[in-house]
Amino acid sequence: MNVGVIVFPGSNCDHDCRHVFQDVLGQSVQMIWHKETSLTGIDAVILPGGFSYGDYLRTGAIARFSPVMRAVKAFAKDGGAVIGICNGFQILLEAGLLPGAMLRNKSLHFICKDVYVKVENAATAFTEACESGQVLKIPVAHADGNYYTDPVTLAAMQANAQIVLRYCTPEGKVTPEANPNGSLDNIAGIINPEGNVLGMMPHPERCAEDILGNKDGKLIFLSLLKAMKVKV
Amino acid sequence: MSLVITKELIAQHNLTDDEFKKIVEILGREPNLTELGMFSVMWSEHCSYKSSRVHLKKLPTTGPRVIQGPGENAGVVDIGDGLCVVFKMESHNHPSFIEPYQGAATGVGGILRDVFTMGARPIALLDSLRFGGLDTAKNRHIVKGVVAGIAGYGNCMGVPTVGGEVVFNDIYSLNPLVNAFCLGIAQKDKIFLGTAAGVGNPVIYFGSKTGRDGIHGATMASDSFDDQSEKKRPTVQVGDPFQEKLLLEACLELMAGDLLVGIQDMGAAGLTSSSCEMASRAGNGIDLDLTHVPRREPGMTPYELMLSESQERMLMVAKAGKEEECIRICKKWDLDVAVVGKVTGSGILRVLDQGKVVAEIPAKSLADDGPRYERPFSPPGYQDMLTNLNYDALPDVKDANAALLALLESPTIASKRWVYEQYDHMVRTNTMVRPGSDAAVVRIKGTNKAVAMTVDCNSRYCLLNPYEGARLAVAEAARNLACSGAEPIGLTDCLNFGNPERPDIMWQFVMAIEGMKDACEHFKIPIVSGNVSFYNETNGLSIYPTPMLGMVGLIESADKTMTQWFREDGDDIILLGATREDLGGSEYLKVQHSREQGSPPYLNLETEQAVQSCVLQLIRSGLVQSAHDCSDGGFAVALAECCMSGPDQTHGAVVRLTPGRQRIDSMLFGESQSRILVSAKPAQRQAILDQAQQMGVPAGVVGAVGGASLVIYVGDERSTTKTIDLPVATIADRWGFSLERRLSQE
Numbered sequence: 001m002n003v004g005v006i007v008f009p010g011s012n013c014d015h016d017c018r019h020v021f022q023d024v025l026g027q028s029v030q031m032i033w034h035k036e037t038s039l040t041g042i043d044a045v046i047l048p049g050g051f052s053y054g055d056y057l058r059t060g061a062i063a064r065f066s067p068v069m070r071a072v073k074a075f076a077k078d079g080g081a082v083i084g085i086c087n088g089f090q091i092l093l094e095a096g097l098l099p100g101a102m103l104r105n106k107s108l109h110f111i112c113k114d115v116y117v118k119v120e121n122a123a124t125a126f127t128e129a130c131e132s133g134q135v136l137k138i139p140v141a142h143a144d145g146n147y148y149t150d151p152v153t154l155a156a157m158q159a160n161a162q163i164v165l166r167y168c169t170p171e172g173k174v175t176p177e178a179n180p181n182g183s184l185d186n187i188a189g190i191i192n193p194e195g196n197v198l199g200m201m202p203h204p205e206r207c208a209e210d211i212l213g214n215k216d217g218k219l220i221f222l223s224l225l226k227a228m229k230v231k232v
Numbered sequence: 233m234s235l236v237i238t239k240e241l242i243a244q245h246n247l248t249d250d251e252f253k254k255i256v257e258i259l260g261r262e263p264n265l266t267e268l269g270m271f272s273v274m275w276s277e278h279c280s281y282k283s284s285r286v287h288l289k290k291l292p293t294t295g296p297r298v299i300q301g302p303g304e305n306a307g308v309v310d311i312g313d314g315l316c317v318v319f320k321m322e323s324h325n326h327p328s329f330i331e332p333y334q335g336a337a338t339g340v341g342g343i344l345r346d347v348f349t350m351g352a353r354p355i356a357l358l359d360s361l362r363f364g365g366l367d368t369a370k371n372r373h374i375v376k377g378v379v380a381g382i383a384g385y386g387n388c389m390g391v392p393t394v395g396g397e398v399v400f401n402d403i404y405s406l407n408p409l410v411n412a413f414c415l416g417i418a419q420k421d422k423i424f425l426g427t428a429a430g431v432g433n434p435v436i437y438f439g440s441k442t443g444r445d446g447i448h449g450a451t452m453a454s455d456s457f458d459d460q461s462e463k464k465r466p467t468v469q470v471g472d473p474f475q476e477k478l479l480l481e482a483c484l485e486l487m488a489g490d491l492l493v494g495i496q497d498m499g500a501a502g503l504t505s506s507s508c509e510m511a512s513r514a515g516n517g518i519d520l521d522l523t524h525v526p527r528r529e530p531g532m533t534p535y536e537l538m539l540s541e542s543q544e545r546m547l548m549v550a551k552a553g554k555e556e557e558c559i560r561i562c563k564k565w566d567l568d569v570a571v572v573g574k575v576t577g578s579g580i581l582r583v584l585d586q587g588k589v590v591a592e593i594p595a596k597s598l599a600d601d602g603p604r605y606e607r608p609f610s611p612p613g614y615q616d617m618l619t620n621l622n623y624d625a626l627p628d629v630k631d632a633n634a635a636l637l638a639l640l641e642s643p644t645i646a647s648k649r650w651v652y653e654q655y656d657h658m659v660r661t662n663t664m665v666r667p668g669s670d671a672a673v674v675r676i677k678g679t680n681k682a683v684a685m686t687v688d689c690n691s692r693y694c695l696l697n698p699y700e701g702a703r704l705a706v707a708e709a710a711r712n713l714a715c716s717g718a719e720p721i722g723l724t725d726c727l728n729f730g731n732p733e734r735p736d737i738m739w740q741f742v743m744a745i746e747g748m749k750d751a752c753e754h755f756k757i758p759i760v761s762g763n764v765s766f767y768n769e770t771n772g773l774s775i776y777p778t779p780m781l782g783m784v785g786l787i788e789s790a791d792k793t794m795t796q797w798f799r800e801d802g803d804d805i806i807l808l809g810a811t812r813e814d815l816g817g818s819e820y821l822k823v824q825h826s827r828e829q830g831s832p833p834y835l836n837l838e839t840e841q842a843v844q845s846c847v848l849q850l851i852r853s854g855l856v857q858s859a860h861d862c863s864d865g866g867f868a869v870a871l872a873e874c875c876m877s878g879p880d881q882t883h884g885a886v887v888r889l890t891p892g893r894q895r896i897d898s899m900l901f902g903e904s905q906s907r908i909l910v911s912a913k914p915a916q917r918q919a920i921l922d923q924a925q926q927m928g929v930p931a932g933v934v935g936a937v938g939g940a941s942l943v944i945y946v947g948d949e950r951s952t953t954k955t956i957d958l959p960v961a962t963i964a965d966r967w968g969f970s971l972e973r974r975l976s977q978e
Contacts, residue, residue, distance in 0.1 A: 009566060010474050012390020016661045019677065049659075051388040054474025110383050112656045114879070141387070141656045206658045211675055211790060213664070 004042035013049035034066035047088025060090035089199035100149035106182030112141040118168040125227035136216040138202035165189030245272035273501035280602035283732035295758035307760025318352035321413040323765035328410040332377025337385040337471040345497035351424040352416025359396040364405025388473035393655035395672030406770035413782040426496035428510035435573035439545035443528035446541025457770040482565040511595035517578035526568035534590040612736035621830040629897040646970035670712040682790040684718035691776035693832035702747030709783035714844040718785025725762040730774025740777040796860035797878030801938040809907035820901035876964040887935030
């Protein structure tokens with residue numbers, strides 16, 4: 001599989017995403033500068049974490065105007081798989097590829113720690129290597145991860161099983177205490193109605209190797225490979 | 233326009249009459265205002281090390297692994313596989329008091345530039361912080377601001393802040409310390425230096441535009457504070473981490489091509505220091521044309537342009553003919569870039585503006601011929617009063633449970649989770665041991681190796697005995713590395729002291745240098761970079777001497793990395809090393825008896841080395857499950873930390889100590905050195921004890937992991953008195969949330 005990792009000015013998890021796909025999963029990776037306009041030959045697109053444009057104005061608000069985003073939108077419209085992680089998720093929201101918006105964390109602080117998320121929908125291209133209801137330990141690292149949307153959109157997302165990951169306790173209970181940032185309905189990750197675009201705040205690329213003490217995040221990437229019928 | 237250089241003007245520039253005379257001698261004439269400004273910043277204590285240089289020369293700086301010692305932007309140490317680590321620590325104390333967020337943020341920005349300007353990609357940051365007590369709103373404001381500033385800058389850069397230390401003592405209320413450490417990784421044969429070699433080569437400015445911020449930052453950092461200090465806020469620079477991220481990527485791309493001769497960041501003293509230091513190192517001169525310098529606002533004078541400390545700026549000397557390629561790369565990263573001069577063979581830094589020469593100074597005189605002082609030093613009159621402590625007048629501990637809880641809650645010992653959870657400590661996916669163990673460990677991708685890092689200094693020990701305190705700091709840093717499975721390979725220092733013009737402060741400094749020297753020579757650890765911060769003094773009250781050390785260790789096989797927390801119920805708990813009656817200077821005396829007195833703990837370097845070698849050997853042979861050194865709060869606190877600091881679960885422990893004639897408080901809370909608590913499967917017990925005996929290290933099984941409480945019996949095996957008996961949930965709560973609770977007071 002040929003994975004395209006988009007590099008915005010200020011992206012800083014781009015190398016980490018490359019490392020996981022290339023060195024851990026043995027796929028070919030292309031780093032795509034944000035000024036590029038074509039995604040020819042790319043099988044899946046990753047919008048990595050970081051501080052695109054310094055998070056100035058609002059997270060993701062400037063990056064969505066980067067030339068490459070027009071190509072990403074077309075790619076997604078054609079059914080191409082797109083994953084936005086952390087800042088990548090924020091960019092997907094700003095670009096209108098996923099519904100909703102990010103508010104500042106409830107604590108107002110940047111938060112970096114392991115959290116637990118429950119796989120609410122294991123029948124997606126990004127979770128099919130997981131069991132339904134499986135609890136994954138994946139770290140978050142963000143200041144703006146407090147997901148919000150209007151009640152109508154939320155109800156529609158719930159009805160369509162678009163809420164893929166929810167913050168939960170280690171035992172899998174979705175409680176307010178398990179919510180690290182005040183996110184609506186404990187939302188940690190969502191997909192679009194078509195199911196080919198995933199946005200998630202936790203960083204699966206940070207926990208995909210034994211040496212880092214946790215491989216739960218690898219399941220997200222293995223799911224994608226499985227969906228794309230790639231043998232690892 | 234010519235301006236008469238008056239006595240007032242000279243004094244305003246913090247130059248003495250003698251220093252001014254020397255300037256006139258060098259130039260053969262009176263300087264103009266721009267030149268006076270340039271001399272004043274380059275000859276400031278901050279840039280010239282005029283009070284410290286004669287003593288710094290005594291430190292060991294060489295070793296088989298050392299590729300670059302002090303004198304460059306950062307030190308470089310070989311780690312094999314064609315790779316090297318590049319690291320340095322630097323202070324940003326004065327600005328952080330005046331403007332905590334920006335002061336700390338730009339401190340991080342500066343140390344990152346020091347590392348990537350050498351051609352290394354920064355992969356880890358650590359911070360060593362000193363604040364006043366948390367009972368005043370002002371101090372809480374400084375803590376929150378500094379932590380947010382470090383987070384704001386480091387997180388955006390995508391460099392993980394993997395560790396550090398925070399100590400609270402009211403002596404730092406008006407002089408908080410912010411010492412930032414950065415480590416980068418580079419190819420051994422791709423190190424870049426700050427040199428302006430090759431006459432005719434173009435000098436290129438890139439990065440942010442130059443503004444009026446931070447003018448005289450270096451001079452400010454070379455002066456004591458008084459009640460008016462907060463008015464110095466305009467001298468604090470404002471950071472833009474996004475710009476720095478672009479600068480980092482642009483630099484590494486420039487360095488990947490065959491384009492550069494030399495490169496240096498514009499830190500303290502900005503354009504002046506970067507140009508004269510690069511010229512001086514190459515024995516050349518530079519013609520610098522200010523007309524082309526990108527500026528934030530019109531009407532800036534040559535004086536302001538040469539002294540501005542606007543952040544995120546670099547100066548490079550490119551190979552002739554490569555200008556266009558350099559400019560293309562900078563523009564790709566949306567950076568301002570301009571050819572601002574060329575290298576000359578004259579040895580003179582000649583500054584032009586609109587075709588007119590506005591300054592003309594021998595580069596070497598500015599960079600290297602600053603004054604050197606052998607300042608007088610003598611111990612303060614109060615030194616004996618500090619060390620003489622009549623322990624008989626202090627009652628032994630009555631309620632050890634309460635004493636342990638008080639220690640665990642004291643901000644210096646309490647968990648720093650509130651701090652490090654605000655730092656992205658995992659980005660770059662190398663962090664094997666996160667903040668909260670003895671040392672942070674990051675793996676080196678593409679190899680089997682890992683690097684361990686720690687920052688340490690017990691400044692109370694240094695106050696009580698600066699020589700011993702510095703030795704103890706070296707020993708503790710090395711011990712922290714050993715407990716992580718690493719062997720020390722190099723050291724950077726950040727020497728924070730008061731006013732060097734006072735003989736008692738200078739005495740502290742000289743003694744600390746001697747202590748570092750002796751310990752480093754013994755352990756064969758080279759000091760490869762560093763920084764001195766004097767004048768940490770407000771209204772005549774000086775900080776405790778704080779020679780902060782950042783030590784780097786190598787783990788040859790990353791799977792032999794060790795952490796401090798217990799792993800499994802039923803494991804033996806073994807203490808390596810001997811417990812003496814070492815209450816002097818302890819956190820216990822401060823918390824329980826409000827005394828910061830006595831002699832710091834005894835340290836024998838041979839014993840220390842033996843204990844460290846022993847634990848390393850045990851870790852490498854896979855015999856132990858955890859290793860944690862006993863430091864602040866002594867045995868009981870170390871044991872409690874082993875129980876509750878693990879990331880996933882806590883453990884109880886039952887331990888028995890046999891006191892002999894010793895005071896019980898010294899057994900529990902005394903800070904005897906060269907002690908390490910390890911845990912191991914009972915099946916390994918004999919092998920561990922044999923190994924220790926072979927290496928001449930006292931070792932004994934003191935108890936076992938298990939249960940829901942931390943229980944310590946003090947007495948022989950018949951004694952049934954539980955001197956300490958606390959549920960682990962209680963100690964974990966008190967220790968884990970103390971900082972948060974204190975900081976949330978309004």
